């Protein structure tokens with residue numbers, strides 16, 4: 001190997017942003033508003049759950065953990081993208097790019113596990129309600145959280161080991177706003193056929209797992225429907241929030257990873273769903289649909305306003 005072609009690329013250029021000045025302004029405001037919403041909304045959920053002892057149930061602990069991950073997930077990409085809007089050409093160094101990919105997958109993988117845990121929690125609460133508190137003990141809930149992080153790390157590392165040593169020998173333009181496995185692998189100068197298979201199998205597997213949590217919600221609905229005649233609509237209202245969150249997370253992931261190498265790249269725009277709309281949907285959906293959450297937030301809101309009034 002005489003060095004000309006071996007890993008000469010030290011930076012990637014993200015060319016996802018169009019050159020239009022109006023488009024930049026639009027994207028800036030869009031992401032700025034959503035990112036603020038994501039941070040404030042999700043942190044408010046976390047603080048509410050921690051402070052209000054009426055919410056000390058596994059469902060709310062899981063919700064607070066999902067909120068934390070939502071903040072993390074959008075923070076992997078959105079701040080960098082917003083700052084890139086000010087410099088016209090967005091360059092990302094190789095190590096930064098790899099770090100970004102790594103955290104996207106750790107946090108994304110962990111969040112998927114928690115969405116499944118949430119489905120399990122709802123299943124136990126509705127279909128096995130007499131045993132709910134023994135099955136979903138605080139120990140169980142904590143182990144779900146630990147397992148989620150472990151799965152996230154394994155999921156990221158198991159793909160990462162294949163990609164970190166790939167040779168990049170020339171092309172360095174990524175037609176996207178951020179780095180991820182599919183985009184980066186298009187630029188390598190070796191045949192990535194097997195590697196694509198690894199990535200698709202890995203991310204596809206974890207996306208499918210989320211799909212099963214969706215199926216389990218259907219299962220809950222059917223169980224309730226069989227057991228009692230009248231209550232279905234009430235349960236459906238409760239579960240529709242969970243189902244919406246799962247679909248919002250699951251659908252873009254299917255497109256990004258289960259068919260990640262299409263001829264054209266719609267993934268550029270799925271970015272908006274994954275890193276802006278899905279993370280904001282959590283606080284929006286859960287606070288609007290859940291009565292206990294609304295009451296707790298109102299109480300906390302009053303307390304904040306009250307204490308600032310005294311000061």
Ligand SMILES: *[C@@H]1O[C@H](CO)[C@@H](O)[C@H](O)[C@H]1NC(C)=O
Pocket residue numbers: 046049050061062064065068138141142145
């Ligand atoms: C996450 O879940 C754990 C275990 O149930 C809980 O103790 C912790 O408070 C939760 N984290 C947040 C940020 O709410």
